[in-house]
Amino acid sequence: MAEDRSVSIEVVYRGIFQKTLAQRICRSVVLAARKKGHTGTAFARYGDSPERNGVPAKQFAVVAADELELEASMAKYEPSVVDVSIAVDDTLVKGVESWAWYGRQPIWKPVRANGWLLVTSDKKPAEVLAQTDAAERPYTLGIVPGGASFAGLWVYKDDHTDFRVLGALAKILPQWIALDDAKAASLELAKGDRSAVASVQVGYDSTEMRPVKLGEGTSGHEVLQFTKPGWTTMRPGIIVEARKPGERNPYYKKYGARTMRPVVNFDTCIKCTMCWLDCPDECFEVTPEGHYEVVYEACIGCGICAQVCPVKDCIVMVDELKFTDNKDKWQLWKQDHATYNAWFEDMSGVSADPKKGAAGSVPPNANPAANPTTSAGGDE
Amino acid sequence: MAVEVKPKETSEIETEQLATGCEAIAEAIRLADVDVMAAYPIRPYDGVMQAAAKLIANGKMDVEYIVADGEHSQFEIVKHACAVGARVFVGSSGVGWFYAFEAIAVTAGLRLPVVAICGNRALDDPGAFGTEHNDSLAVRDLGWLLPWAETAQEALDLALMAWRVAEDKRVSLPVAIGLDGAFLTHSQHIVKIPTQAAVDKFLPKFDLGDRLLHPDNPITIAPQVDQDWLMEIRRQNDAAMRNALGVIREAHTDFKKIFGRGGDSPFLDEYMTDDAEVVVIGQGTLSLPMKVAIRRLRKERGLKIGLVRLKWFRPFPTEEVVKSLRRFKAVGVIDRDYSFGSPYYGGVLYNEIRSALYSQAKRPVIVAFIAGLGGREIEQPMATEIFEKTMAAAKGDLAGGDTCHWIGVRE
Numbered sequence: 092m093a094e095d096r097s098v099s100i101e102v103v104y105r106g107i108f109q110k111t112l113a114q115r116i117c118r119s120v121v122l123a124a125r126k127k128g129h130t131g132t133a134f135a136r137y138g139d140s141p142e143r144n145g146v147p148a149k150q151f152a153v154v155a156a157d158e159l160e161l162e163a164s165m166a167k168y169e170p171s172v173v174d175v176s177i178a179v180d181d182t183l184v185k186g187v188e189s190w191a192w193y194g195r196q197p198i199w200k201p202v203r204a205n206g207w208l209l210v211t212s213d214k215k216p217a218e219v220l221a222q223t224d225a226a227e228r229p230y231t232l233g234i235v236p237g238g239a240s241f242a243g244l245w246v247y248k249d250d251h252t253d254f255r256v257l258g259a260l261a262k263i264l265p266q267w268i269a270l271d272d273a274k275a276a277s278l279e280l281a282k283g284d285r286s287a288v289a290s291v292q293v294g295y296d297s298t299e300m301r302p303v304k305l306g307e308g309t310s311g312h313e314v315l316q317f318t319k320p321g322w323t324t325m326r327p328g329i330i331v332e333a334r335k336p337g338e339r340n341p342y343y344k345k346y347g348a349r350t351m352r353p354v355v356n357f358d359t360c361i362k363c364t365m366c367w368l369d370c371p372d373e374c375f376e377v378t379p380e381g382h383y384e385v386v387y388e389a390c391i392g393c394g395i396c397a398q399v400c401p402v403k404d405c406i407v408m409v410d411e412l413k414f415t416d417n418k419d420k421w422q423l424w425k426q427d428h429a430t431y432n433a434w435f436e437d438m439s440g441v442s443a444d445p446k447k448g449a450a451g452s453v454p455p456n457a458n459p460a461a462n463p464t465t466s467a468g469g470d471e
Numbered sequence: 472m473a474v475e476v477k478p479k480e481t482s483e484i485e486t487e488q489l490a491t492g493c494e495a496i497a498e499a500i501r502l503a504d505v506d507v508m509a510a511y512p513i514r515p516y517d518g519v520m521q522a523a524a525k526l527i528a529n530g531k532m533d534v535e536y537i538v539a540d541g542e543h544s545q546f547e548i549v550k551h552a553c554a555v556g557a558r559v560f561v562g563s564s565g566v567g568w569f570y571a572f573e574a575i576a577v578t579a580g581l582r583l584p585v586v587a588i589c590g591n592r593a594l595d596d597p598g599a600f601g602t603e604h605n606d607s608l609a610v611r612d613l614g615w616l617l618p619w620a621e622t623a624q625e626a627l628d629l630a631l632m633a634w635r636v637a638e639d640k641r642v643s644l645p646v647a648i649g650l651d652g653a654f655l656t657h658s659q660h661i662v663k664i665p666t667q668a669a670v671d672k673f674l675p676k677f678d679l680g681d682r683l684l685h686p687d688n689p690i691t692i693a694p695q696v697d698q699d700w701l702m703e704i705r706r707q708n709d710a711a712m713r714n715a716l717g718v719i720r721e722a723h724t725d726f727k728k729i730f731g732r733g734g735d736s737p738f739l740d741e742y743m744t745d746d747a748e749v750v751v752i753g754q755g756t757l758s759l760p761m762k763v764a765i766r767r768l769r770k771e772r773g774l775k776i777g778l779v780r781l782k783w784f785r786p787f788p789t790e791e792v793v794k795s796l797r798r799f800k801a802v803g804v805i806d807r808d809y810s811f812g813s814p815y816y817g818g819v820l821y822n823e824i825r826s827a828l829y830s831q832a833k834r835p836v837i838v839a840f841i842a843g844l845g846g847r848e849i850e851q852p853m854a855t856e857i858f859e860k861t862m863a864a865a866k867g868d869l870a871g872g873d874t875c876h877w878i879g880v881r882e
Contacts (some may be wrong), residue, residue: 138697168698191697268618322703327643328582328682329704330697333689 258294349392493518601846
């Protein structure tokens with residue numbers, strides 16, 4: 092697709108929790124570009140529907156010079172190549188495993204050479220890049236200031252993430268979205284609220300750009316790719332091998348749904364079984380001592396364990412970007428309590444010793460499922 | 472009720488009974504040692520229900536007989552029973568068949584070898600009991616094998632063939648035997664009932680192999696898939712349907728060897744075609760009045776006419792049909808069905824046969840007839856009209872070109 096004839100943008104987001112946000116961004120792109128006389132389409136990936144809580148999903152906006160050019164982008168499930176990928180939660184840079192997909196994709200997978208990856212984040216570009224798969228093509232990482240904006244399916248947390256992203260797009264794609272057009276479109280979408288125009292300007296001015304060279308990023312993430320069989324090698328009768336009791340699914344891991352993960356203080360655990368009982372994904376394994384360790388490959392980070400745990404600060408939800416692997420931690424605790432507890436304190440920001448109180452400031456639990464009262468925004 | 476007729480001479484492979492088509496099917500259920508059958512009353516399928524229930528009540532048959540709350544459940548019950556390794560039987564008629572339609576579609580998709588009868592009956596509305604083939608034909612694209620029987624004897628024979636072909640691992644698709652309501656389902660005829668020993672020689676035990684749903688074989692069947700998987704699954708079913716032709720031939724050969732019945736071809740039953748210039752083709756019991764007409768018109772007028780009866784509609788025996796029909800000057804296709812708005816307004820069979828012959832350099836003139844809908848009898852004047860029109864077409868004298876001819880309909 093000729094770059095000067097059309098432009099494709101994808102929004103990668105947390106299924107259900109950010110659906111409305113993704114839709115608003117894609118629609119605003121088309122409506123802003125329309126002011127320049129372009130045409131376009133906005134759509135959600137069919138295979139993601141119905142979405143699952145937190146499981147990465149995608150929506151798209153394609154803008155074209157005319158209807159003929161746009162036809163190449165219609166009747167498709169998703170563009171195979173995009174000019175810009177927008178991750179509206181920075182933990183998504185660890186990779187995208189959609190529930191209808193096969194394996195884990197690097198976040199930049201569809202981004203063309205010298206395209207853009209925009210990430211909404213409070214972190215520095217270096218911190219985000221450190222958790223992004225090593226680049227196979229050069230691109231520019233843009234950090235749009237602001238944390239992940241979560242909201243339920245039916246409500247919208249109107250914190251202007253969409254307008255800041257639109258401002259950032261006006262910066263990098265001025266031939267498609269003029270800043271004034273972005274402002275005019277945002278004013279209409281905000282039903283005349285002029286603060287939307289200011290947010291577009293913030294996104295335009297404050298998005299920090301960091302050129303990424305070939306090979307920059309991490310190679311620490313799991314490679315999870317599968318070959319699809321042909322009709323002669325598939326089992327007849329629409330049959331898939333079931334998991335045997337106690338066996339976990341090697342093809343679909345689910346941890347890509349996580350924005351926070353539970354860490355456990357084994358010293359204060361009273362072995363009450365609540366986390367093990369209430370975990371909706373059966374993530375906990377019982378240790379020989381009767382503790383419950385989290386299998387991080389299976390954990391979606393829903394936070395229910397932290398909610399039901401009766402012991403204060405025994406299970407603490409921690410920002411997923413702080414972790415570089417999915418290794419189980421109980422072995423470390425078993426080998427050396429002191430080292431484990433130091434790690435626990437460093438990660439969680441709370442003291443491993445309940446008599447001492449907080450070791451640092453405990454961040455509010457940003458996971459909407461774990462802490463539903465913080466996710467309720469105003470009605471759209 | 473089936474009346475036992477004393478056999479003229481003792482046979483090691485069979486006895487004789489005076490039985491309806493439904494009773495013949497019930498005997499086949501007994502002989503095939505079916506594990507689970509599901510029932511819900513609708514005429515004419517209810518004839519099988521009653522006959523099977525009587526066999527169970529008389530201690531002659533041991534089968535799990537489940538009366539469902541409707542046809543949809545009826546077909547779901549046997550589908551699930553089949554998945555856990557049970558040999559099954561089910562059936563319905565007319566709109567009852569349609570009420571089960573979702574279950575019918577998924578059974579073929581899942582490659583579960585359910586054997587059913589469709590006691591052919593006109594679709595409501597208007598409510599009617601007589602035979603019409605549109606109920607069976609509605610599933611023609613889904614992966615069900617569709618044979619049609621002419622007599623009660625053939626109904627029994629086809630049922631035994633059906634389990635053998637359906638359960639063959641190369642096929643593993645469901646079969647629905649078409650039985651014309653009233654003329655076949657509810658008319659008694661002398662039927663040769665094979666002995667258990669002879670049937671056991673023909674029909675092996677059902678074995679789903681590694682597709683068996685069982686705690687010792689943990690599998691998930693029928694997961695949701697997306698566009699990345701569906702086409703391969705459809706292609707697998709296509710391959711299974713292609714395999715069915717060869718498996719039917721094998722079964723037909725063995726059946727003839729053991730029971731001495733079944734005719735020359737598993738797919739076509741030809742009547743007085745050796746010297747025929749013109750033939751008609753159709754399915755099920757309409758062959759009976761047509762055969763009478765052939766004998767009469769040959770005797771009275773010396774017409775060189777014959778009949779080809781199609782025994783399997785799915786898989787469609789294209790090669791056999793083409794090879795047979797290209798010998799004739801004209802072929803009249805008699806549809807006991809309709810396909811409103813179809814090419815030339817012809818019936819389903821007409822357009823299939825026309826399509827099969829299209830690539831032939833030498834092909835007969837094809838004339839479309841619709842007759843006997845709703846169980847209307849095909850009387851001799853109608854049969855005569857069909858042959859006269861087909862003969863005229865052979866000479867190029869038939870008015871109306873490709874227009875489909877409705878026979879015996881009041882203007």
